[in-house]
Amino acid sequence: MTALSFDRFTLDMRRGACPALSAPMMTGDGLLVRVSLVDAISPLQLAELCRLARRHGNGILDISTRGNLQIRGLTETSAPQLEAGIRALSLPLREGLAVETPPLAGMDSHELADPRPIAEAIRKGAREISGLAPKMSVVIDGGGQLRLSSLLADIRLVAVGTDAGIRWTLLLGGTEATGRVFDVLRETEAVYIVMALLKRLAALGERARGKDLATSSPSSSPSLTEGAAAPSSPFSLIALWNGFHAVGIGPAFGQATAADLIALCDEASRLGIRSVKPALDHSLFFFGAKAACEALAAFAENSGFIVSPADPRSHVAVCPGRPACQSASFVTHDVATAAAAECAGLFDGSFRLHVSGCAKGCAHPQPAALSLTGTAAGLSFIADGKAADRPFASVTFADTNAALRRIADLVRAERQGDENSAACLARLGPERLSAAVTSGRP
Ligand code: SF4
Missing domain, CATH: 3.90.480.10 (Sulfite Reductase Hemoprotein;Domain 2)
Known part of the structure; x- marks a missing residue:
């Protein structure tokens, strides 16, 4: 060595x-x-x-x-x-380049296609390419019981079954639900096209990301990802x-x-x-x-x-917070622990509570049904948005747990029929949520 x-x-x-x-x-x-x-x-x-x-x-x-x-x-x-x-x-x-496959790839009886050969070919080819963004990521998802649908990816290949056999939908940027469909490819074409896109991104410089190519997408193919099942819990x-x-x-x-x-x-x-x-x-x-x-x-x-x-802790997306991160304004894990213990009824699997030490939102870059973001003065509560979005209420650190309990109580009282928590939060909207958070204040 x-x-x-x-x-x-x-x-x-x-x-x-x-x-x-x-x-x-x-x-x-x-x-x-x-x-x-x-x-x-x-x-x-x-x-x-x-x-x-x-x-x-x-x-x-x-x-x-x-x-x-x-x-x-x-x-x-x-x-x-x-x-x-x-x-x-x-x-x-x-x-080198992050080329990710589902954890059960090659062993999952529900998988449409084994993504590992494509992933390995792209990893190998990418060794010849320099100048890609440090966080560039490629996802190759062959379907199955555990999907990578909610992970952000610059380039994503998703296996789809068609009358003509297995094809790979190529998406640029975003999650599987929000990425732009670029093309639908045979397996033999998939590696070649991904390598060509990576070379284009490298030529654009280290700040270029997959979504930057989406505007020049050659395909107007409809999304084949409509109706993609929500990811299962690992x-x-x-x-x-x-x-x-x-x-x-x-x-x-x-x-x-x-x-x-x-x-x-x-x-x-x-x-x-x-x-x-x-x-x-x-x-x-x-x-x-x-x-x-x-x-x-x-x-x-x-x-x-x-x-x-069923463990409520699995429904909280929380960043390391204090003291692990210099940008954090509070001990995020303490708030997450209290939320999981005291608001368990809120966590029915329909959304993940995002607890973020600052507006960067590392733990959940996508919008969440409910986010708590640390600021110098306390915590901002955000509905259906990212950590940096406009809050519907702000509370001091000392009031955080009580405010969360009020939201959980409101959802429990207002839920209609078989409505889940995420749908109920969305229906209630920022005004009702804000009123609930501030209701117990002097
Ligand atoms: S969201 Fe902010 S506080 Fe949390 S890990 Fe990222 S930079 Fe640090």
Whole structure:
């Protein structure tokens, strides 16, 4: 292993900067590096990675919305040591362009097509392209039980069944619901067209994103994504076509101590589980026999992990907040914990409450039915918008929990028939919500 010097590292705090193993980013609790994997690893390898995080960082790890591991609390001295230690584990590390596939790709009996060969060809081809935006991402979604529909992507290929066989809808920018349909392609054309688009983006410079090409889209094809099912929760036990099962387990709010993750991985190894993959929505998928997966879920639940979509914590999208992020105005995880405990009835799976330490809105870049955004004076409440959108009410930090309870009470009282929480919030609108929030004030 070549000796590493800190000169190689980028202390990057630019908006849009992307921390990588070799390019730590400065945060409120020290340097942060991101570890992206393109395949599953063993529980023993994940446990070893957590030991490295404990040895070289502050022992806190995040699993991001997109399923990347983030190791926090590193220093200028320890970050290169961590990198050397991780590289010595010979993990399937992603280097270069993020080309993402669903976590059960190739094992999902509901999948229309295996997206992995296309993803691998694009990863390989993209190594020859330089100058892409640091956060450029390509999603290849073959359908199935767990979709990547809600992740933002510069370029997205989605498998669709047609009378003529499987085709791939290519969308530019946004989520699957909001991206612009660019073309509908055969598998043999898909890699070629994506590579051509990536080269066009590289030629436009590091600020160019997929949506920038959407205006010059050559196709007026209707969207084939209408009616796309809402993404399923990863926190469940899923049967795979090969006779094995996958169980999704997640730390509360995407963050765990190295010690808790090591204990989970040790138990997985003891149960005979051979592989684990960090995945979407802050989850870890463990793959093994059904009984082993069920036993691991029981262990995880007793250890405080999320193992079911009924857990209200799985319906809160929250950024690291204070003290991990310098931009945060409050301890976001405290507010999220209180909301999950006290407003559980609000969380029926129809929306995710967005709790954001500042207007940047890292945890939920898309609009949410209800967002709480930290400001210097307190929290802004936003209906059907992004963290930076116009609030319908603002409260002090001390009033936050009471204001949330009032909204939950209003929704419970006003819900009509089988109306879900998101629909009820939308129907009530900013004025009724504002009146509820301010009703208990002196
Ligand atoms: S949204 Fe949260 S994590 Fe992102 S910059 Fe703001 S406080 Fe930091």
